[in-house]
Amino acid sequence: MKELDPLVFLSVFQEMLGFWLWIMLAAAVVGVVAFVALLVRERGLVSRRLVQSELLGIFGGAVALVIMARVSSSGFTDAGGPADWFLIALVYGVGLVATVVLAYTVMGWISPRRSAR
DSSP states (O other), X not given: OOSOOHHHHHHHHHHHHTHHHHHHHXXXXXXXXXXXXXXXXXXXXXXXHHHHXXXXXXXXXXXHHHHHHHHSSOOGGGOOSHHHHHXXXXXXXXXXXXXXXXXXXXXXXXXXXXXXX
């Protein structure tokens, strides 16, 4: 593989996740749009909510690793080289960030910040 082709990655993820890939992508798009709308509405971040969602993000990263281990044919004991460990760290990081954004958004829309006007 001499070139990076995004369609190859799409095909691999489609093969691994099946229909769940499209559900996860739709959730990501809706979550980001809702997050941006919340930031615009509240004119900034709420630090308490951000810290709470970051704590949930730790568990979200772990769940992402569990999902990765379930859908792939190899486990964590098969990781041999630096590229494998980099991929594991990348999956954890993506799961962490996605959980933080979605948790912050859900908490923000359920209990919005009271304006100090």
